[in-house]
Amino acid sequence: MSGIDTRVLASRYRLLNPLAEGGAGTVWLATDETLGRDVAVKEVRLPPDLDPVKRQELFASALREANLAARLKHPSIVTVHDVVIDQERPWLVMELLSGASLERTVRDRSPLPAHQAARIGVGILSALGAAHAAGVVHHDVKPGNVFLTRTGKAVLTDFGFAVADGEATSGRTGHLVGSPNYIAPERLRGERGGPASDLWSLGATLYFAVEGVPPHPAESPIAAISRVLTEPPRPPERAGELGPLLTRMLHPIPEGRPSFEDVARSLGELAAGRTPAETPAAPSVPPPSPGPGPGPAAPVSVSVRPPEPRLSRTALWAAVETAGIAVVVAVTFGVTFLLTSDPTAAEKRVRLSESPGAFATPVNVCELIPGAMARQLLPALAGEGKPTNDGGCQWAARGMGLEVRLSGGDQWGKSPRQAHELFVNRRQSVIPSGENAWSWPEIQAGIRSSRSTAPTAVKPAGDEAFGYDVYENRKTGRLEQSYVVVRVDNLVLDVGYTVVDGSKDGPAIQAGAHTTATWVANALNKQKASG
Known part of the structure; x- marks a missing residue:
């Protein structure tokens, strides 16, 4: 065991107790004292007698893990929040899973x-x-x-x-x-x-x-x-x-x-409990010649597993252990993903360019919806939208709010085809669930139990769009959140409208989400047209 006792990293992350340990290091339960949330901190252990070259390789590997994981935003990819260098070794700060x-x-x-x-x-x-x-x-x-x-x-x-x-791999192909x-x-x-x-x-x-x-x-x-x-x-x-x-x-x-x-x-x-349809067999390919026997044993890494739970603005996904819950998935990676009767519909609607799109540098998302416009849906809104730490924006009033967030990592300078592939993966990640947990203190919404719906078709917004809803699960059963995921050129954004005070019914909330998505798409298209 590492032996570090309630240590604070970077004047921010207080280590509380070990959660898991392996040959490569220890995963700690920690508190982010800046944001007031629990996180998992992966301590990358470097043996004291390690030669400088190996030490540098392990150091670089940890930094690469943080950099690569930070580029990927997906519900089934662990989120890396930060990387800290302390006592000449890296510590990865990750979401806490249970x-x-x-x-x-x-x-x-x-x-x-x-x-x-x-x-x-x-x-x-x-x-x-x-x-x-x-x-x-x-x-x-x-x-x-x-x-x-x-x-x-x-x-x-x-x-x-x-x-x-x-990425060059010459420094890592020898083993x-x-x-x-x-x-x-x-x-x-x-x-x-x-x-x-x-x-x-x-x-x-x-x-x-x-x-x-x-x-x-x-x-x-x-x-x-x-x-x-x-x-x-x-x-x-x-x-x-x-x-x-x-x-x-x-x-x-x-x-x-x-x-x-x-x-x-x-x-x-x-x-979903169904027998899969027959798929065309892959081309017949002869197996490789065994050739000479394997050389010296390859080093086997021991990785550390990030554990334990957190409640965040992002819904915690539901248990899908109950028999009879159908997970309906129809996927085409890289080109099209649709839950419609026509698997080529997206390709018919749009021509996906491989060249960099219109949005090469970050857009100020809060400027896409001026406060005066947002107040059409949030009458009690005071001021303008507030930027979030992931590049999005929130407009919060008592009992209701709007949010616009990037659906993936760094999208700036990507091509429309890459954005379409991100849209594809975002749609697949919306799976109907039995229970979610979320909170939004700024609109006086404490921890709530909800259930989300499968993605659905919505009226056109931007170049591509789909929607999904979130219903209150334990008390009223009413719809409280509606989202539209919209692609405009090389950007994909989640646009949401939340009403928890009961002042609007389901169709009004859905209409509000679509209205907000249309505002966002129109503002982005205006920026695109102006160059």
């Missing part, structure tokens, strides 16, 4: 039923889609890096080994990192790997979830490497209808694996 890793859940209890593993797969595949759309390959998808919260959400953690497009049972064969062969490698690792992770063992069980890392490179996966025994999909995901050659679209479609059907 639950346990998939690895611990399976080992402490039992393998999961196929439909539950499929629901986990839906969330993690969506997270990977968001990462890949941002040019980031995770490279370490495994059961220890999939965290299952007590509210039923699967969260992808630990981007310490992730690689971004265009392999990760857990051999969950590293795709091409990476074990020394190739860089790409999104298909993450897909293989997800297949191996879901295999462990339903079988309780990895697809290539072995007694040692060397044996695991040998089996992954030279043998087919162990035939699944408990996976049921999930088994054939896992077998396809675990094909030894990337080109032989199914597409992300096919995997997402099949997982969505299985999660």
Whole structure:
């Protein structure tokens, strides 16, 4: 154990007690004394006898993890708030999650039923889609890096080994990192790997979830490497209808694996308790020649899992353990994601440019809706909107409020196609849930229990838009929040209207959200036209 006692990092983060510990460090429960919230702080432990080169590699890895994770905003990707350098070592400040890793859940209890593993797969595949759309390959998808919260959400953690497009890897290719049972064969062969490698690792992770063992069980890392490179996966025994999909995901050659679209479609059907439709078989690709046996054992990293809970403005996702809850997912990564009868509708409506969009530098979101305009929906509003620390803006009055927030990380200078892919992933992340928790003190809304709806079609706003609603769950059952997610050129924003005092009915709240989204879209289009 680290032995640090109620220490304060950066005059802000007070360490309270250890939550988890591994060979690479300790995860602490801490309090952010500036914002008054609990966080998880990952202490990256550097052995005192570590040579300067290795020390610098571990230091750089922690900073890379913070930088890459900070670029990715997705409900199934752990949020990294800050990185602090203290006593010549990095500390990562992350959101606090409550639950346990998939690895611990399976080992402490039992393998999961196929439909539950499929629901986990839906969330993690969506997270990977968001990462890949941002040019980031995770490279370490495994059961220890999939965290299952007590509210039923699967969260992808630990981007310490992730690689971004265009990033030089010459300083890290001399040794392999990760857990051999969950590293795709091409990476074990020394190739860089790409999104298909993450897909293989997800297949191996879901295999462990339903079988309780990895697809290539072995007694040692060397044996695991040998089996992954030279043998087919162990035939699944408990996976049921999930088994054939896992077998396809675990094909030894990337080109032989199914597409992300096919995997997402099949997982969505299985999660909903339906038999997945047959998908076209991947092209027949001969397995690689075994070649010479594996070389010296690759170092195996031990990653630390971020735990425990927080309540925030963002809803905590509902438990989806109850039988009969349908998770309806229809996905096409990279080009189109629609919950409509026409899977090509978005491509027919818009022509998605690959060139940088109109918004190359940050926009002052608060200026998109002047106070006088906002008061049409918030009569008691005093003053203008207040910027949020994530680049958005809130207009708060007693009992009601408006908010506009960026739906992803740094969108400035991205192309309309990249924004469309972000819109795709944002829509997939809206899953109907049984119970959410949220609060908004500025409008006198304490912690509330609510349930959200699936994404729905809305009247046109911007280039693309969809909506969803949040209903009060325990007392009145009334609609209290309505959101419209809108894309304008290369920006995607969540626009919300909240009324908790009962002064407006559901249709009025929905209309208010759409009106606000239209104001935002018109203001952005005006800025775009003016150059």
